[in-house]
Amino acid sequence: MTDLKVKTSVVGEKVDTRWRAGKHGQDAARPGQLDSSAFTAGTHYNIGGATDNIIPSGVAVAILANGMYGPYDAAAGTTGDPRRKLAGFINDDAGVPLGDAPATADPFFALLVHGIVKPSLLPIAGQRTTLGNAEAVTGSFIYVED
Secondary structure (H helix, E strand, O other): OOOOOOOOOOOOOOOOOOOEOOOOOHHHOEEEEEOHHHOOEOOOEOHHHOOOOEEOOOOEEEEOOOOOEEEOOOOOOOOOOHHHEEOEEEOOOOOEEOOOOOOOOOOEEEEEOEEEEOHHHOOOHHHOOOHHHOOEEOOEEEEOOO
16 A cells, blocks of 8 residues: 655755735845945854854844945944944845855845834844834835734
8 A cells, every 4th residue: 555644844944034024025125235244143143053154034234334234223323323224124035144254255135125024023132122213214114013
């Protein structure tokens, strides 16, 4: 007799995009380049002891003075600091790999500039409660919670 039981398995990369509460805006992402020197291991990538050097999907970013993107931080510096201006969110489903030398690798990524976001599921805990404190926002976002 033939065994016709269903088997399931997971293949591919780890993907967690639950922070996007809907598909609205997902396909209208804009290209951007990350300033990898602005991101900190353990805070912005390699979270929870991971060692993959991947900045996860959902990290809020700001346009830095050098024209590249770095992590959004509502409490950074003083008034007018570009890190206080929310530009959007990393929209690459599997995150953005930095490679083995983050200081020399400035990868390109997809920037979510409008959409529906569930802040409690953002990968950076410090960004979950500060989105409303941005000095300015260059995109259009709706924040929802269940």
